Amino acid sequence: MAESVLIRTDNLKVQFPSKTGPVTAVEDISFSVRPGEIVCIVGESGSGKSVTSFSLMQLVKFNGGMISGGAITLHRRDGTTVDLRNASEDQMRGIRGNEIGMIFQEPMTALNPAFTVGWQMAEGLRIHMGLNRVQADRRSLELLRMVRISEPENRLRQYPHELSGGMRQRVMIAMALACKPHLLIADEPTTALDVTVQAEILGLIDLLREETGAAILLITHDMAVVAQMADRVVVMFRGRKVEEGPVRRILSEPQHEYTKALLAAVPKLGDMSQKPNPEPLKIVGERYRGPAKPLIAGKRQLLTVSGLVKRFPVRGGLFGRTTANVHAVENVSFGINDNETLALVGESGSGKSVTGRSILRLEEPDSGKVEFENRNVLALDSTEMRDLRRNMQMVFQDPFGSLNPHKQLFDQVAEPIRNFRLDHGSALEDRVANLFDRVHLPRSFLRRYPVELSGGQRQRVAIARALAPNPKFIVADEAVSALDVSVQAQVLNLMLELQADLGISYLFISHDVAVVERVAHRVAVMYLGRIVEIGSRQDVLENPQHGYTKTLIAAVPTLDPDADVRGRVKTLSKVPSAIFPAGYEPEPPEYDEISNGHYVLKNEKQ
Amino acid sequence: MDTNSIELEARKDARDVRVTGSDYLRAILKDRVALAASIFLVILVVFTLGAEFFAPHRPMGLNLRDGLLPPFSSGSKGEFYLLGTDELGRDIFSRLIYGARVSVSVGLIGAGLSCLLGVTMGLTAGYRGGLYEDIVMRLVDGMLSLPSLLVALFVLFVLGGGFVNLILVFSVLHWMVFARMARGLALDARTATYVQAAKSLGTTEIRIVFYHILPNVAAPIIVLLTLEIAILILSEASLSFLGFGVQPPDPSWGLMIADGREHIRSAWWLVTFPGLAIFLTALSLNLLANWVRAVTDPVQRWRWITAS
Structure with a gap:
């Protein structure tokens, strides 16, 4: 029985110290990965899924965290078992890269821009596998072929900035596979990529699993990725595991309320096939308002x-x-x-x-x-x-960047009203407060700063700000793509509600066809x-x-x-x-x- | 999930607290470094304002019989000299207190004015770009390549020395560093999403620069300002030494160092105490500025000000 488990965590608990005492990031996490299996950990931001995966490699230390409870048992290649929680830094060096490979989310920053791809790959091979220069070069080439990059000989001589995002991610995968690890941890490996590239990378990971026999622990926020890749799924919410099971059961009969909500919030292409007008998404646990009135586009x-x-x-x-x-x-x-809403769809x-x-x-x-x-x-x-x-107003993609971090939310939303001298004094205050009501934000947020808000709340502020001068037309540039799916659904519904009530036209710029299907005329x-x-x-x-x-x-x-x-x-x-x-x-x-x-x-x- | 969002979670409970004056007071009492710095600066200001009251001796009182006495010694009439005397028998401690008036105000006002001028020029140049930026930045390059001490000497020679002229010359010769830095910061900020957003909201350019960008780039400018204050205190010393700044026998820290150099082998206290005064003032300003920056930054301040 023990032989059939590659890595197992028992009651894992990770804490981060802070001025007000330790903060628990994840608690009571138990799961296991068997050889050759793809296990997905799915959850939204703040669920602790990345912290969990970082803990397996003891990398959480570098982010200031500490594993304060539980055990992580790894069955090593030589048949021994080791508790990674107590492993020494020396032991970890032998395990990282060698037995556990890791792929990160951001292929742009994970490669060093100052060295060629070939140099970076060969360096790892020389250190970990003790290969000489010629052997290392040959092995690099082999690895690039394995991840199916065209003209691999040329790629070795190129610098990271000369490669596209998809190619860089393939190089990262090749590097992670260099020492033939039997466990590959992939932390949001396709989140930064276009959909067509994402599909290719996911297919490649699946193929490599078969070719190398490595087990894969895939961390993602995307239920569709889970559906395509996973054998088994671990659903996380606020630092705890809420559900675990085979992928088919999770998708067809989710038990936990959160899993149900998460699945319901995903827009599915084809849902709107018989409906000419946009419709809000149903959100589990929220009173379904229904389409107040059909969202029919105007003629003018x-x-x-x-x-x-x-x-x-x-x-x-x-x-x-x-x-x-x-x-x-x-x-x-x-x-x-x-x-009317016109959607502009396309890749980066x-x-x-x-x-x-x-x-x-x-x-x-x-x-x-x-x-x-x-x-x-x-x-x-x-x-x-x-x-x-x-x-003509605009809502930007990045709710973290589009609000001035040094200004209170009241001033941010009041900005266009002041600029156009639409209102002042107590009338201004009422108007801003009403806008907060309009986007379903509590008025107590008026005097807060953007840093105190979550991504979804910030995007609501950005929408309130765009609405402030009563515009007729709003450009929404990837306005929901930086948000978690459940939050995305709420913001989309808000945008539709505003269109129904105020008759605004949108230019809805998005890469996500399923979202576009929901909102566009x-x-x-x-x-x-x-x-x-x-x-x-x-x-x-x-x-x-x-x-x-x-x-x-x-x-x-x-x-x-x-x-x-x-x-x-x-x-x-x-x-x-x-x-x-x-x-x-x-x-x-x-x-x-x-x-x-x-x-x-x-x-x-x- | 990065550590930031975890910390964010952690203080959700403490969120709804309005920051008041007593919060700042509590925060500075907790931060020993900032506390020490502000105590030093408060003492400095009090001594400077009440120099007549705090100085044990007259700063210009000659007493040739008690020349070059080491610290903690008594004079011929039994007076006590805490930090010793100079070659003319003047009390170092009293001169330090009076000298602070000139040094600190030259530093503060001079650096303040050059900061104001440089930041205005630099921010607008960086944000506007184009010909205006080229003109401003070439002016900066040109002025930076002037030998500033020589120019200062020349100008003060023509206009005459003294406190007001000294400050004016300093502002005109020191704004370029601020301009360079501010321009770089504005170049960065110009492409920031919040600036684009402000533009799309119909915000005027001048408001974008001074209302939106300035608070976001203030931190490095404040640090530069504190450094510049120390530099100006020292420049004042050089000019006064050459006879173009504060005229002796009026005391200033720089002049005291300049005068003491002749006796550096035999009477170390002549240069050490004014030097220490300049060093501690600059350091305290720097540390306090750092603290002020941290507690007023909405992104960071919750770390320092927590509801208890």
């Missing part, structure tokens, strides 16, 4: 964007001349009606955010036309533009700076015509444990880019009209 055109172009120069040479241009936004045109680098920022002139577009209520936005001088901002798919397909949500998502739209939709993770993950593993080839030599003018895009209002990009060759 509010915003028109035509031929928008934004390029960023790439400078090179001795005199810093522009040698090439990144065509971030290339001839983009669309319109938004009042009371598709130009969707730049488009949104260009409309608000937070970025000055190079050419094109933006009309808002028949006013030419791009021709306004700075005073007129400032006035127009009353009607119409959808535009962007790829390398161009809109490749635009139309009503039902047309685009249920009857995709463009190849890229189809790929994007196919890559959306589902909660179906039987879905084929391996089929998505492809050898990663050169990433297509939107960089063109200076002076290059692409042809204007031509679109086929598939049905009323559903357009697909025709000229494929750029």
Whole structure:
């Protein structure tokens, strides 16, 4: 029996010292991983899932924590067992990398930018495996082939910044596998990646599990990742394990209220297939308000964007001349009606955010036309533009960065009201307090600072601030993607509620197709700076015509444990880019009209 | 989950507490380093303001018979000299107290003015960019390459020495460091999301720079300010030594060091005590500034001010 368990924790307790006494981060965590098995620890931020995984490697010490209770039993390769809680630093060095490999969330920072990929890989091999330089190079090459990177010989000579995020994560996986560990801990390995890349990396991890026989402990917040990967699941909530079981049982018959809520909060692609209008998500444990009234888009055109172009120069040479241009936004045109939500979907680098920022002139577009209520936005001088901002607002992706850390929430929300001199004195105070009610934040938060709030609460403040001058149009740039799923659902519902009550139009910029399906009336798919397909949500998502739209939709993770993950593993080839030599003018895009209002990009060759 | 969010969890209970003056008082009583620094500064200010009352002797009282007495010695008429006397028999302790008036105010006002000027120029230059930034930064480069002591000598020669001119010259010659730093900080802040957000909310540029960016970049500027105060106290010493600053026999810490140099082998106390005074003042200012920064920063202050 003991032989069949690779690593086991019993009543693990981790605490962090603080000025007010030790804070318990996780408590009473018991689980085990068997050889060759994929166990997922799933939970939201603050659930202690990362602390748990860091404890297994004693890495929690470096973050200032201490393991204050329980035991972690590892069955080593030589047949002995060791309690990692009491292992010496010497012992741990032999275990880390060697017997337990680790993959981190951020492939950008986990590689040292000053050394080539080959050098970094060989260094680990020389130290851990005692290989000489030639052997180490050969083994590095082998490992890169194993993680299916194209042209591995060239990759070895490249620096991390020359690789895409997906390639870097593959390099990290290759390095983690270097010493043939029998346990791989992957902490949110795909969270920072695009969906199509995520699908490939997950498929690769699954394939490698079979090839190497290593067990995998996967830490994630994403139920869809769990569904695809896990054999067994451990659900964590506020530092405790609330449920554990085989993946199918957890997905189909969750026992604990929290697991049920977590599953219900995940938007699932296809849920909205028969519904033309957006609808709020059902949230477990919250009184279901239901659609107060159907969210029907208006008929009057509010915003028109035509031929928008934004390029960023790439400078090179001795005199810093522009040698090439990144065509971030290339001839983009669309319109938004009042009371309507247009979703701009695409992966990182598709130009969707730049488009949104260009409309608000937070970025000055190079050419094109933006009309808002028949006013030419791009021709306004700075005073007129400032006035127009009353009607056009923005909610940013990062709720931690978009609020000034040194200002009280009252002042943050009052800022636009003061700027436009809409109210002052007690009228201002009432107005801000009402906005807090509007976004369901307690008024006691008025005098607090952003640091005292959670991510979801901060995003509510950001929304209240955007609402303050009574705008007609809000650009929501990945407004929910930094939030936990349960919080994401609440914020989405809030946005829909505001649209129903106030008749706001949204430009909803997102990479998440399932979220978009919830909120959008119409959808535009962007790829390398161009809109490749635009139309009503039902047309685009249920009857995709463009190849890229189809790929994007196919890559959306589902909660179906039987879905084929391996089929998505492809050898990663050169990433297509939107960089063109200076002076290059692409042809204007031509679109086929598939049905009323559903357009697909025709000229494929750029 | 990083440690920050754990700590965040930890103080959720202590959250709803309004920070009052007595909280700050309690916080400084707990922090021994900051407490010591502020006690020193309070004593310094009290002594400076009440110099006539606290100084045991007249600072300019010549007494050639009691020249160069070591600390803790008695003079010919039985007077007690706590820190000894200089070659003219003037009481070092009394001169330190009177000298603080000149030194501390030159340091504070001079550094304050140059900070004001430099930060205004630097922040606006960093935020605006373009031609304005180029002009300001080239001006900074140009002025930094001037031999400042020489320029100061020249200007003071033309305008005449004295307290007010000294401060003016210092502000004009020392704002560049602040400008450089502030510009760098503004360059960073310009791309921060909260600044973009402010812009999208219709906030005017001047308000973005001084209301939104300034509080967020104040910490390193305050640290530079405290260092600059010490530097100015020393610069005042050089200029006074050369005869262009405070005119003898008026005491200032810098002048005392300058005068004492001749006797450094035989009478160590002449330079040691004014030197120590400058050192302790700069150190205390620095430590206190650090503490003030920590307790007023909403991101950090809960660490120091906890509800008890």
